Amino acid sequence: MGRVAQETFSGLKWQFLQKLTLQPVQLVFMMFLARLLTPEEFGILGLTAIFFSVADQLTSCGFGTALIRKQDRTEEDINTVFWFNVGMSFLMGGGLFLCAPLFAGFYNQPALLWLTRASAIMMCLNSLGGVHWTLYSARRDFKTPAIVRTLIAVIAMPICLFLAYIGWGYWALMAQSIFSGLASLVIIWIISPWKPRFLFSKASFREFFSFGSKLTLSGILDSLYNNAYSLIIGKFYSPADLAYFSKGARLAAVAPTTACSMIGQVTFPILATLQDEDERLKAVYRKYIKLFTLSVTWICLCLAAYAKPYVDVMYGSQWGAAVPYTCLICFSYAIWHMHVINLNLLQVKGRSDLFLKLEVYKKILSFAILIYCASISVTAIAIGGIFTSFFCYLLNAMYSKKLINMSVWEQLMDFIPLFLYANLTTWPVAYLILQLPLYPIFHLILGTLFSGLIYFFSLYFFKNETLNDLLKLMQPHVPTPVLKKIVAKLIR
Secondary structure (H helix, E strand, C coil): CCHHHHHHHHHHHHHHHHHHHHHHHHHHHHHHHHHHCCHHHHHHHHHHHHHHHHHHHHHHCCHHHHHHHCCCCCHHHHHHHHHHHHHHHHHHHHHHHHHHHHHHHHCCCCCHHHHHHHHHHHHHHHHHHHHHHHHHHHCCCCHHHHHHHHHHHHHHHHHHHHHHHCCCCHHHHHHHHHHHHHHHHHHHHHHCCCCCCCCCCHHHHHHHHHHHHHHHHHHHHHHHHHHHHHHHHHHHCCHHHHHHHHHHHHHHHHHHHHHHHHHHHHHHHHHHHHCCCHHHHHHHHHHHHHHHHHHHHHHHHHHHHCHHHHHHHHCCHHHHHHHHHHHHHHHHHCCHHHHHHHHHHHHHCCCHHHHHHHHHHHHHHHHHHHHHHHCCCHHHHHHHHHHHHHHHHHHHHHHHHHHHCCCHHHHHHHHHHHHHHHHHHHHHHHHHHHCCCCCHHHHHHHHHHHHHHHHHHHHHHCCCHHHHHHHHHHHHHCCCHHHHHHHHHHCC
C-alpha cells in the first residue's frame, strides 16, 4: 500500500501511544477518585449527557468530516465551517444555559443548575478551537494532537484529585473539564498556523450542509438508540440487572471502541485522498479488514474467554453476575471494525445520503431486536446484540459492493479465517489457564500472554500473509536495533 500504509501505521502509532500513556494513568486516577466521591456525585454530571450529546451533533452538523473529506478546501471553506460551528455552539449553549432550571427541576437536583450552565459555557468556548483540531486531522498530523491532549489530561487529573480531596465533590469533575477545555483552547490558538478570518461563503455552507446534515441525523439516531438499553432494562428489570449489564457492556466496549475510534480518525483523512480511485480504494480497504481483524477481533475474543478474571480484577468478585454479559457483548464487538471500515467508505465517497438511509434501516432493525429480546431476559438482550451487530454489518457491506465493487463475500473471506484462528488459539488455552489455582489477575495476565503467543506463532507457522504485512509495516517504527533485527528475521 506504500504511502497509505505508512501514513496509516504512523497515525495509529501516535493514537496508540496516547491511549497507552493515558489508560493506565486514568485507571489509577479513577481508583483514587472513586474513594473520594460518592456514586451520586459521579452520576449527577451524567444526567444531562443526552442533551449535550444531541446538542454537539447539531453544533458540528458534520461540517468537520466534510472539511476533512474535501481535498481542495479553500480559506473560505475553512472560515465558513469555523463561524458556523461557533454560531451554532453559542446558540445551542445559550439554549442549554437558559434551560438549566428546567433540568434541575425535572431531576429534582438543584446542583444541576450551575453544573449545566458551566457545561454550556464550556461548550461555547470549545467551539473556538474545533476547526483548528480538524485541520490537523485533514493534514494527517496525528502526532501533535496526541501529545497535547495527553499532556493536558496528565495535568488535569491531579488537579481533579486535589479538589475532590478538599471537598469540592462533583465540582472537582467539572473543574477538570473546565481546565482541560481552556488549556486545549489556549494551546491550539498558540501552535496552530491557521487563524480565522471574517469570511463566510454561502456556496461552501450549502455544500457542507448537504453532506453533513445527514451525518448529524445519523448521529442523533445513534445517540437515542445507545440510551435505549438503559431505559428499557431500567424500566422492565431491576436496578441490579441494569448495573450488571452496564458494567459488563462497559468492560467489553473499552478496547474495541477505542481501537475502532483510532481506526476511524486515522484512516478517513488518508483514504479521502483516494476517493476517486476505486480499484486502489478497494485494495486498501481489503488490507484494512485483514489487518484490523488480526488485532481487534483477537482482543474481543480474548476478553470474552477471560471475562471472569477480567471482571474480578476490574470490579471485584461481587460483580460476578456481569461476567456473561461481558462475554456475550465482546462477541458483538468482534466485528465492530467492519462496521467502521464500511461506514468510513460511505463518508470517503461523500454519500452521506446513504449513510443516513442505512442508519434509519439499522435502527429500525436494532430496535425491533432489542424490544423482542427485552420481553425474554437481560441475557437475551446481550445475545440479541450479537445478531444486531452482524445484520447491521451486512447492511453496511451491501453498499460497499455498489460503491467500489467490494462484495460481502469478499469481506467475509478476509474476516472468517482470522476469526477462526483467534477462536482456536484462545478458548482452549483459556480453559486450561482458568483451571489453575491462581489469583484472577494472574489468570488474566498469563492467559492473555499465552493466547497471544500461540495466536501469533500459529499465524506465522501457516505463513499468514496479513501477519507478514503487519510486520513489514511495524519494522520502520520499531524503537531499538535489536527489535528491528528480530522483526526483520520474522518477515518472509
